[in-house]
Amino acid sequence: MVEHYKPQKYKAWELTLEERFQEYFPPLSEREAVTEANRCLFCHDAPCMTACPTHIDIPTFIKKIATGNVKGSARTILESNLLGATCARVCPVEELCEGACVLAHDHKPIMIGRLQRYATDYASERKIRYFEPGPANGFRVAVVGAGPAGLSCAGELAKRGFDVTCFEKKPLAGGLDTYGIVVFREPVEVSLAEVKMVEELGVKVKTNHAVGADVKFEDLIAEYDAVFLGVGLGAVPDLDIPGEELSGVVDGLEFIEQTKIKPLHTIEFGKRVCVVGAGNTAIDCVTIARRLGAERAMIVYRRSEAEMPCYHFEYEFALKEGVSFMFLTQPVEVVGKDGKVEGLRCVRMDLGGPDASGRRVPIPIPDSEFILHCDMVIKAIGQKKHHGVLEKLAEFGVKNSKGYILVDPATNRTDHPKIFAGGDCVRIRGEASTVMAVQDGKIAARAIYEQLVGSGAARKAESAASKRK
Ligand SMILES: Cc1cc2nc3c(=O)[nH]c(=O)nc-3n(C[C@H](O)[C@H](O)[C@H](O)COP(=O)(O)OP(=O)(O)OC[C@H]3O[C@@H](n4cnc5c(N)ncnc54)[C@H](O)[C@@H]3O)c2cc1C
Ligand code: SF4
Numbered sequence: 115m116v117e118h119y120k121p122q123k124y125k126a127w128e129l130t131l132e133e134r135f136q137e138y139f140p141p142l143s144e145r146e147a148v149t150e151a152n153r154c155l156f157c158h159d160a161p162c163m164t165a166c167p168t169h170i171d172i173p174t175f176i177k178k179i180a181t182g183n184v185k186g187s188a189r190t191i192l193e194s195n196l197l198g199a200t201c202a203r204v205c206p207v208e209e210l211c212e213g214a215c216v217l218a219h220d221h222k223p224i225m226i227g228r229l230q231r232y233a234t235d236y237a238s239e240r241k242i243r244y245f246e247p248g249p250a251n252g253f254r255v256a257v258v259g260a261g262p263a264g265l266s267c268a269g270e271l272a273k274r275g276f277d278v279t280c281f282e283k284k285p286l287a288g289g290l291d292t293y294g295i296v297v298f299r300e301p302v303e304v305s306l307a308e309v310k311m312v313e314e315l316g317v318k319v320k321t322n323h324a325v326g327a328d329v330k331f332e333d334l335i336a337e338y339d340a341v342f343l344g345v346g347l348g349a350v351p352d353l354d355i356p357g358e359e360l361s362g363v364v365d366g367l368e369f370i371e372q373t374k375i376k377p378l379h380t381i382e383f384g385k386r387v388c389v390v391g392a393g394n395t396a397i398d399c400v401t402i403a404r405r406l407g408a409e410r411a412m413i414v415y416r417r418s419e420a421e422m423p424c425y426h427f428e429y430e431f432a433l434k435e436g437v438s439f440m441f442l443t444q445p446v447e448v449v450g451k452d453g454k455v456e457g458l459r460c461v462r463m464d465l466g467g468p469d470a471s472g473r474r475v476p477i478p479i480p481d482s483e484f485i486l487h488c489d490m491v492i493k494a495i496g497q498k499k500h501h502g503v504l505e506k507l508a509e510f511g512v513k514n515s516k517g518y519i520l521v522d523p524a525t526n527r528t529d530h531p532k533i534f535a536g537g538d539c540v541r542i543r544g545e546a547s548t549v550m551a552v553q554d555g556k557i558a559a560r561a562i563y564e565q566l567v568g569s570g571a572a573r574k575a576e577s578a579a580s581k582r583k
Pocket of ligand 1: 206
């Protein structure tokens, strides 16, 4: 049994509650940004740019910082990625641009994410508007879901002159950037500023409008020239074990959401918290619990360290926060007294051969049950699919596989000629991330433009845009 818990001194508790939830990395000063930008080799065919899913011209934006043109630097970023301020904070840069940087092997890679944040914050603080709505082309598009995929698609369409309405079921737009990404990585204000930028392009964002309930899919398909689905995924699934109804068992996404929209001192947390799962959501939940004040916060995961789905840097962060890890441990019952959680009954596991996905299958070890004492259990074992929505869409010929909408990756068009989709709801393989959702929205916007306005016009407009750079 591997358990990395050390009852060490926890530095975050020396801060006030509010300070613990400030952005983890401070912004770069002008001097730091220029010094870092001047380390860049401004590579030809830069590998960092190829590694960025939205293909931001990284050497150009860094060069602009080095030469004092920060306003132009932010333009370069936002031309490729309207959500550049979010991506600067949340992108797994070690796996993408910074991982590909030619300086990664010998020295330290360029801090591309922090430089991108420096430039986009500069533009946001000064309320610089880079883009205007394109000349009206007479076409109307409905976007379902105002997360990164929907906002990116909506904004790119508005730049091309479409009349776009975005329907969002939550009270605030921004998707998981607003409600899901831990606040010490991305403050809500950054996400809402991006929503505002998209609205300033003329996009009508209708919050508290759930498509399928408040608005009918058939009406959207009949009334609009194209529909983009950026509905993401749903709530955390149940653990399907006895005791789940006890007070103190919570949905991980709801737990994170509270820290984004409620005063921190009003959030209930346990003194001893067990988080079930080992993906990025689980790491966010367990580190939040620690920062709120949990004396002991642990991850309970049925496989081993090697199979954990979270990013490695997230794992390291959690270890630094004093989180403990119970690997090869499967919860089988939440135990409680007087309706409240008192512990998690678990069995120890061993790993067998690989399953269809290539991951080794966990097998329970007989007679190995034990109880982890805790007063809160947070469920963080992935996200449900929107089965109701998928069934409805199937009536229009939109196919799905394992709960993910099927699209042609070149256009993000579904089997229905008017319906496009992108973001987490189509990401059947590989990691789902904000930057990929943004790129999906861009691909669909271009395809909608080509389909409705014409590919000749699309090419002409894009070549004119690249000349303006
Ligand atoms: C806890 C957590 C932490 C994460 N951390 C990171 C990170 O650090 N870095 C990173 O790159 N990625 C991270 N991700 C992944 C990233 O947030 C997603 O990949 C990204 O948000 C996907 O964007 P999307 O637009 O497809 O979906 P979402 O962001 O989920 O947005 C979908 C939107 O559609 C709305 N919607 C759904 N159904 C309807 C309907 N019927 N009608 C109207 N609106 C509807 C939803 O309310 C939501 O606003 C994290 C994910 C989670 C869960
Ligand atoms: S690979 Fe590194 S050094 Fe080269 S342009 Fe990109 S950030 Fe600069």
